[in-house]
Amino acid sequence: MLFFEEKRREVMLHIEKFMLEKKDEYLKPIDTIWQPSDFLPDSSRDTFFSEIKELQESAQGLSYDLIAVLIGDTITEEALPTYESWLTMVQGVSRDEEGGWMQWTRHWTGEENRHGDLLNKYLYLSGRVNMRMMEISTQYLIADGFDIGTGHDPYRNFIYTSFQELATNVSHRRVASQAKKDGDTLLSKMCGVIASDEARHAKAYKYFIGKIFEVDANEAMIAFEDMMRKKIVMPAHFLREVGLKIGQTFGHFTDAAQRLGIYTAIDYVDILKELIEDWHIESTVDLNETGEKARDYIMNLPNRLLRVAERMKNPMLEYKFSWING
Ligand SMILES: [Fe+2]
Numbered sequence: 001m002l003f004f005e006e007k008r009r010e011v012m013l014h015i016e017k018f019m020l021e022k023k024d025e026y027l028k029p030i031d032t033i034w035q036p037s038d039f040l041p042d043s044s045r046d047t048f049f050s051e052i053k054e055l056q057e058s059a060q061g062l063s064y065d066l067i068a069v070l071i072g073d074t075i076t077e078e079a080l081p082t083y084e085s086w087l088t089m090v091q092g093v094s095r096d097e098e099g100g101w102m103q104w105t106r107h108w109t110g111e112e113n114r115h116g117d118l119l120n121k122y123l124y125l126s127g128r129v130n131m132r133m134m135e136i137s138t139q140y141l142i143a144d145g146f147d148i149g150t151g152h153d154p155y156r157n158f159i160y161t162s163f164q165e166l167a168t169n170v171s172h173r174r175v176a177s178q179a180k181k182d183g184d185t186l187l188s189k190m191c192g193v194i195a196s197d198e199a200r201h202a203k204a205y206k207y208f209i210g211k212i213f214e215v216d217a218n219e220a221m222i223a224f225e226d227m228m229r230k231k232i233v234m235p236a237h238f239l240r241e242v243g244l245k246i247g248q249t250f251g252h253f254t255d256a257a258q259r260l261g262i263y264t265a266i267d268y269v270d271i272l273k274e275l276i277e278d279w280h281i282e283s284t285v286d287l288n289e290t291g292e293k294a295r296d297y298i299m300n301l302p303n304r305l306l307r308v309a310e311r312m313k314n315p316m317l318e319y320k321f322s323w324i325n326g
């Protein structure tokens with residue numbers, strides 16, 4: 001056991017060097033990256049009220065399901081303190097403020113913070129949302145925390161974030177194109193820029209795990225298998241509305257996302273396939289018996305999941321979220 005922990009620490013020391021080095025490649029300079037105010041009506045201008053009116057008129061065309069998905073996505077982004085505290089709880093990494101782990105975590109958090117900020121302000125101005133209900137759900141998601149099966153293991157954490165950033169990229173990108181179809185070009189632009197942040201973040205986390213595979217393939221493989229057996233659970237899994245228990249809102253949220261094709265069971269499989277490709281899982285050979293079994297499990301998983309996805313019916317159940325007016 002001691003050997004296991006020592007090896008983890010040694011590998012992470014090696015990886016943190018890359019985190020520090022790649023921070024400026026995968027994250028953008030703070031002074032010039034987009035900010036929420038680049039997209040929102042400027043309250044210091046005379047045109048403020050007419051701009052809001054315009055924003056509200058475009059938002060009228062958005063379907064009920066799309067608003068529901070957007071609110072779920074926004075709450076997920078707004079629960080950022082949950083993710084930051086979770087990243088800083090990881091074991092086997094240096095907590096040196098100047099070190100790779102802390103530097104990356106803080107800078108990543110800084111970028112992510114703009115997402116919830118932008119979407120929250122948009123939804124507030126849109127006139128379509130019961131903000132109080134949405135805010136209660138946000139507070140719950142932060143207060144409840146989450147258990148996503150990674151423990152405090154850095155490998156599992158990075159596998160999770162690789163998956164999660166790809167999933168949020170898909171979701172924001174699809175909301176962007178649906179919003180465009182519904183006639184809301186402003187919302188479409190906003191979700192588009194958020195999606196491209198997520199894509200950059202995904203590249204970074206995939207790169208870090210790729211580096212871990214180079215030096216500790218066996219343990220990385222076992223961690224990957226373990227995360228896939230547990231299934232990657234979205235933070236939104238823990239959503240709840242007033243008077244409901246944890247998890248009761250999530251089903252309705254995914255139904256809406258599945259109906260609109262924003263994020264589906266097929267997307268889950270596609271993300272898994274992308275990770276298998278990028279991490280060269282199939283051709284990883286330097287493994288012990290457990291590692292080989294893990295690799296075989298992962299390689300067989302996409303087809304198994306596809307068969308399950310094909311049998312899934314499109315959810316028809318209508319649900320009234322407390323978050324949405326009217
Ligand atoms: Fe985000």
Ligand SMILES: [Fe+2]
Binds near residue numbers: 112165168197198201
């Ligand atoms: Fe992200």
